[in-house]
Amino acid sequence: MIALSIVNISAAVISASTPLLFAATGELVVERAGVLNLGVEGMMLMGAVTGFAVTVSTGSPILGILAAATAGAALALAFALLTLTLMANQVATGLALTIFGIGLSALLGSGFVGQPVPALPKLHLSGLSDLPVLGPILFGQDALVYLSVCLTAATAWFLKRTHAGMTLRAIGESAESAHSLGLPVIRTRYLATLFGGAAAGLGGAFLSLSYTPMWMEGMTSGRGWIALALVVFGSWRPWRVLAGAYLFGGVTILQLHAQGAFHLPAQVFSMLPYLATIAVLTIISAGPWRGRFNAPADLGKPFRPSV
Amino acid sequence: MTFTVTRRTFLASSAAAAGTLALGRPGRALAADALPIAFVYTGPIGDMGYTYAHDVGRKAVEAHYGDKVKVTFVENVPEGPDCERVIRQLATSGNQLIFATSFGFMESTLKVAGQFPKIKFEHATGFKRAPNLAIYNARFYEGRAVLGDIAGQMSKAGVAGYVASFPIPEVVMGINAFTLAAQKHNPNFKTKVIWANTWYDPGKESDAAKALIDKGCDIIAQHTDSAAPLQVAESRGVYAFGQATDMTSYAPKAHLTAVVDLWANYYIDRVKKVMEGTWTNSDIWWGFKEGLVGLAPFNPAMPAPVKASAEKLKADITSGAVHPFTGPIKNQKGEVVYAAGQKASDEDMLKMNWYVAGVES
Numbered sequence: 099m100i101a102l103s104i105v106n107i108s109a110a111v112i113s114a115s116t117p118l119l120f121a122a123t124g125e126l127v128v129e130r131a132g133v134l135n136l137g138v139e140g141m142m143l144m145g146a147v148t149g150f151a152v153t154v155s156t157g158s159p160i161l162g163i164l165a166a167a168t169a170g171a172a173l174a175l176a177f178a179l180l181t182l183t184l185m186a187n188q189v190a191t192g193l194a195l196t197i198f199g200i201g202l203s204a205l206l207g208s209g210f211v212g213q214p215v216p217a218l219p220k221l222h223l224s225g226l227s228d229l230p231v232l233g234p235i236l237f238g239q240d241a242l243v244y245l246s247v248c249l250t251a252a253t254a255w256f257l258k259r260t261h262a263g264m265t266l267r268a269i270g271e272s273a274e275s276a277h278s279l280g281l282p283v284i285r286t287r288y289l290a291t292l293f294g295g296a297a298a299g300l301g302g303a304f305l306s307l308s309y310t311p312m313w314m315e316g317m318t319s320g321r322g323w324i325a326l327a328l329v330v331f332g333s334w335r336p337w338r339v340l341a342g343a344y345l346f347g348g349v350t351i352l353q354l355h356a357q358g359a360f361h362l363p364a365q366v367f368s369m370l371p372y373l374a375t376i377a378v379l380t381i382i383s384a385g386p387w388r389g390r391f392n393a394p395a396d397l398g399k400p401f402r403p404s405v
Numbered sequence: 406m407t408f409t410v411t412r413r414t415f416l417a418s419s420a421a422a423a424g425t426l427a428l429g430r431p432g433r434a435l436a437a438d439a440l441p442i443a444f445v446y447t448g449p450i451g452d453m454g455y456t457y458a459h460d461v462g463r464k465a466v467e468a469h470y471g472d473k474v475k476v477t478f479v480e481n482v483p484e485g486p487d488c489e490r491v492i493r494q495l496a497t498s499g500n501q502l503i504f505a506t507s508f509g510f511m512e513s514t515l516k517v518a519g520q521f522p523k524i525k526f527e528h529a530t531g532f533k534r535a536p537n538l539a540i541y542n543a544r545f546y547e548g549r550a551v552l553g554d555i556a557g558q559m560s561k562a563g564v565a566g567y568v569a570s571f572p573i574p575e576v577v578m579g580i581n582a583f584t585l586a587a588q589k590h591n592p593n594f595k596t597k598v599i600w601a602n603t604w605y606d607p608g609k610e611s612d613a614a615k616a617l618i619d620k621g622c623d624i625i626a627q628h629t630d631s632a633a634p635l636q637v638a639e640s641r642g643v644y645a646f647g648q649a650t651d652m653t654s655y656a657p658k659a660h661l662t663a664v665v666d667l668w669a670n671y672y673i674d675r676v677k678k679v680m681e682g683t684w685t686n687s688d689i690w691w692g693f694k695e696g697l698v699g700l701a702p703f704n705p706a707m708p709a710p711v712k713a714s715a716e717k718l719k720a721d722i723t724s725g726a727v728h729p730f731t732g733p734i735k736n737q738k739g740e741v742v743y744a745a746g747q748k749a750s751d752e753d754m755l756k757m758n759w760y761v762a763g764v765e766s
Contacts, residue, residue, distance in 0.1 A: 106619045110612055117608075204449060211451045212632075212654050217640065310607040310633040312655060315449040317631075319606035350609070354616040357599050358765050364572070364600030 101231050107351060108235040112243055113309050115347030117142070117301040117318075119246045121325035122332070122339045123253050124170075124297025129329055130257060131290035132270035134398035135177055136192025138298050139322025140199020145170040145299025146306035147207040150313040154215050163242065163303050170299020171292045173199055178291040181400070182284055188398050196322065204315040217311040218242060242304045247340070249297065254336040266290060270394035273401040283401055298322065331379055334392055342375070349374045439475035440680060442466065443500040445491060446480045447507035452605065454630030454649040455666070456480065459506045459529075461650075462668030469673050473680075484509025489516060496521045502679050504672070505529065514538060525684055527675060530575070532755075534686055541671060544692030545575070546582040546754070547722045548664030548700060550729035552626055552646045553586030554718045555661055556594075558711045559644055560624045563591050566617025567598045568610055568627040568634045569766075574757045576628045581761045582729040583626060586718070588763055597622055598766035607633035618643060625659075635660055644704075651701035662715075663701040670696050690751060693723040730754065735762040 121138050128135050148169035153162030177195050180186040218240040221227075226237040257263040266286055269276045273283045301321070306313050324346065332339030353367035444463050448456035460478070467476050477500065482488045488510050495503055496517055502525045505514040511531035518526040518538040526538040534540055556565045565587065569576055580598060587594040597620055599613040606629075614625050614634035618641050625645035627634045632655035638645035639656035647653070647663030671691065678684040691697035700719065703712050721727035732743030736759050743749060749757075760766055 103619055106615065110615050114608065114612060204451060208451055211453055214654060305608065310611045310631070310636060312607070312632060312636065314453065314607060314631055315451045316605070317607045319603070319608065321608070351612055351616070354599050354601075354613050355619070357616075358597060358620075364602060364766075368600070368602040 105231060105234050107355065109239075110351045111344065111348045112235075112239060113347075114350050115343045116243050116246045117304045117309065117321055118325050118328060118346060119250065119340055119343040120242075120301030120304060121298045121322060122328040122343055123246070123249050123336060124294035124301075125325055126329050126332070126334055126336060126339055127253060127257075127266070127297075128290050128294035129397055130270045130334055130394055131266050131287050132273055132394050132396040132399065132401070133178075133181070133287050133291055134188045134192065135174065135195070135291060135294055136189060136326065137173065137177055137195025137199060137322075138294075138325050139318055139320065140196035140203075141170040141173045141295050141298035142302035142305070142318045142322045142325075143199045143203035143316070144173050145302025146317060147203040147210070147302075147313055148299070149303030150215060150306040151206065151210055153307060154210060154213055159218055159307060162307060163300065166299040166303030167296040168299070170295040170297070170302065172295070174291045174295020174298075177295075178288050182287050182291070185400050185402060188400070200316060207313045207315065210313045211315075213313070215307065215311050218308045240308050242300065242308055245300070246304075249300075250336045250340045257336065267394070270396055273396050273399070277401070277403055283403065287401075298325075301325070327375070330393075331375060334394065342378075345378065346371050346375060439472055440470075440502070440676065441475045441477070441498075441500045442502045442676060443495040443504070444476070444478040445482050445488065445495070445503065445505045445507075445510060446478060447482055447484055447488075447509065448480070448605065448630070450478075450480050452630055453632060453652065454605070456506070458649050458666035459504075459668055462672040465669035466672045466676055470676060474676060482507075482510075486513075489513035492517045493520070496524050501525060502676065502684075503527070504675075525679055534688060536686055539675075539684075539686045540688050542690045543666060543668075543697045544690055545664055545666070545698055546578045546729055547692040548698045549579040549626075550582040550586040550722065551700060551715050551719050552662070552664065553583035554589065555707070555711055555715050556583065556624045556626065556644075556646075557587030557590030558714065559661065559707070560587070560591070560594070562621055562623040563593055564595045564597060564620075564622045565624045565626055566614065566620070566622030567596050568613045568617065568625065568629055569598050569600050570604050570629045571602065572600065572758075572766075574755055577760065578754050578757045579628055580764055580766070581757065584761055584763050585729060585734065590714075594763055596626075596764045598764060600766075601629055603629065605630045607631040610634050611637045614638060614645075615641075632656070647701060653701065653704075658704075658706070660701075661704045661707060665699040665701050667697055667699045693719060694725070736760065737762055737764060 121142055125138055145166035149162040149166030152165040153159050180191045181188045220238050220240050223237045227233045265281050269283050269286050277283050328339055328342045331342040349371040353370045357364055357367050446456045450456055450460040479491050482491050492513055504527045506529045508530045511533055514526055514528045515533050518535045522537055528540050530542045531540050567580055584596040601609050601613045610629045610631050611633035614637035623643045625634050625638045627648050632652045635645045635652055635656035638659040644661050645659045647660055649666050653660045728748045730749035732747040733745045734743040736742050
């Protein structure tokens with residue numbers, strides 16, 4: 099019985115964390131390139147509606163997931179055109195992108211409200227999935243969960259170990275210097291923004307295809323904003339973002355289980371994920387890791403290449 | 406088209422002139438023309454829940470009156486300063502009857518109603534009236550009592566899980582009515598409540614439902630607006646009830662029935678009263694009897710005796726033979742709140758802030 103509870107609670111924690119992890123990892127790359135895209139919520143919703151619509155129409159969740167990533171990237175492309183080419187203000191454009199995404203996804207999805215879609219199948223790895231307790235937790239999830247963790251690993255490796263990753267980071271720290279060294283600032287920022295959009299789209303697809311397999315207007319319910327906060331929480335580092343996403347997801351689920359067990363008002367439990375996040379943030383910034391908050395120096399600053 | 410625009414402009418300017426043009430009998434004056442009506446919603450009409458149900462009522466008004474009415478609606482209006490602007494805009498653009506359908510619109514509706522004394526306003530689920538502001542509400546707890554009656558018979562564990570939004574009287578009343586009705590069949594029946602602290606967050610609602618099932622609940626009720634808890638019930642093989650509309654399509658096996666909000670008859674009646682000039686600033690709280698609250702079709706998996714029992718309870722509440730809050734009723738501490746045979750008054754129910762014995766919250 100206890101083993102069963104642990105399996106169920108862990109599965110719920112993983113579900114709650116995965117959409118945050120996708121969106122936050124994508125935004126991390128965008129911000130490391132020096133671009134601040136506040137349109138994560140809108141891009142997630144576009145991913146959610148497109149992933150759902152394509153899966154329902156074609157019967158193929160793989161096509162749905164690809165379409166979700168494409169839709170998120172398409173909205174990000176609009177953002178990139180406005181802010182990187184036309185030099186619009188990034189904060190205002192990002193906020194507009196969220197509002198636009200909420201509206202457009204509602205319009206596109208109006209015909210899909212109330213339709214059922216089969217949830218993504220759980221992968222079954224013979225042998226590993228049959229292990230007691232750990233098997234179903236670690237090896238009984240759907241493909242998107244594994245993809246989200248792989249994405250974190252790949253992002254960490256890319257930023258730290260590859261030439262392109264270092265170029266991207268250099269551009270985020272000082273676009274002027276990078277430009278004077280001949281690095282392609284605008285092109286790199288375009289690609290980073292598109293990656294962020296695609297990852298947010300995948301987070302949305304996880305919501306509408308796996309977490310709660312349905313489409314409803316505004317179903318992200320603010321997760322895009324939490325993802326943005328997680329990037330800061332994780333001090334722009336992929337594995338810390340993953341830890342943050344799982345901490346936030348974990349406390350969200352555990353507070354539901356704790357309700358009724360302790361005689362505290364339900365509102366106190368609802369505050370817990372946020373309190374825990376603030377507490378960890380305070381501890382990190384006061385401890386020996388102090389000063390290692392590496393916000394990209396050129397974050398949100400527009401760059402016009404001097405000819 | 407041009408005519409409409411001209412007339413709207415005319416009405417807007419006359420309304421802005423604050424009665425210098427006599428609009429004394431708007432119903433009569435507009436009888437030959439379309440009566441302009443407006444609805445203000447807090448959610449999206451595609452929420453499949455509360456706002457969707459109001460919008461079904463709006464469509465029924467259009468279907469019933471055809472081109473005798475000209476209906477406008479505004480969705481996704483936040484409950485705050487913005488709603489005042491929206492309501493005032495609808496008033497200045499010539500609408501003669503404005504329905505503000507959410508609790509949080511109360512103060513703004515009251516304020517705008519004071520500024521437009523010739524226009525009729527209606528506010529749902531609130532408690533502030535004015536000479537040109539009527540209020541209306543539905544006795545959802547009657548439906549929830551029938552859900553409890555079903556749960557008391559369908560639950561093997563005798564424990565229901567309740568995904569709740571906020572501990573306001575409306576929700577507390579529903580939890581209590583549900584639990585009391587279930588205890589008529591199983592005196593030890595318990596209702597475990599998890600507060601999602603949101604009206605609408607599919608992910609969180611689904612997590613709450615999962616947690617309840619993990620805690621041993623084998624039937625799920627909800628007072629939040631998305632179908633996510635039903636989907637969880639479907640995948641975990643337990644029964645559940647929908648919210649505000651028939652949600653069978655999301656969970657064909659799990660969905661037993663749902664309390665359905667039926668605003669259509671009320672809206673049609675109110676429009677008629679404005680047309681006839683008999684509109685008053687009434688204060689109604691209607692339920693099964695008046696057809697404002699209904700039930701979605703029962704799941705064929707429900708055994709015949711359970712169906713019969715649910716239908717009988719509905720009929721008895723409709724006729725007034727049964728009141729869901731009839732003593733003896735004890736609170737969580739075991740103190741008697743209503744003695745045997747005593748019924749809760751409307752006033753008591755509208756400020757209910759305590760749980761009956763058997764609720765674990």
